Amino acid sequence: EAQVTQNPRYLITVTGKKLTVTCSQNMNHEYMSWYRQDPGLGLRQIYYSMNVEVTDKGDVPEGYKVSRKEKRNFPLILESPSPNQTSLYFCASRRTGTYEQYFGPGTRLTVT
């Protein structure tokens, strides 16, 4: 089944404790992206990747890192999480030349 998977689905952590949210897709998509969703603000793009080893900042990249060492994986790294990073995070992917994005199920992160 074609899908985007994220892990973990739920995470509660404390300020400053490094964490990684994994994202994996099995559709051989070149493009992958991370979004965060907050009430009243909608979906905002954090980082995106056009292909392996190619990443770029989205609209709200501060406090986040990403890497794209393999085509299928695009982890989101929070080196020192803060409470303002409490949010619902989505990973998405698409094939180059198309615009339809496939979304993962979301990761709900709470930073206390």
Add this chain to the structure above:
Amino acid sequence: SQELEQSPQSLIVQEGKNLTINCTSSKTLYGLYWYKQKYGEGLIFLMMLQKGGEEKSHEKITAKLDEKKQQSSLHITASQPSHAGIYLCGASLRGSQGNLIFGKGTKLSVKP
């Protein structure tokens, strides 16, 4: 200011009633995408519109694209409780490098 405006922000309708959600862009649209999200879950792709005047339907949901107005409308006929959720429009805009921007969403509740 928001590049993609959705209206209304929320909507409560009686089961069986028709409703319309609008999405207006402040920039030239290259593609308009409608997604549905159940509360706190992932986004489900509904349909994509690319050409002015284009109209697509999926079950009881119809979307149209008005290129002149840079606007899309999503119309649900004879709403059912299963239509409840958050509807998001996403758009690829000129200069966006294929990235999507999203409206803030319309929260739809359907009263049985």
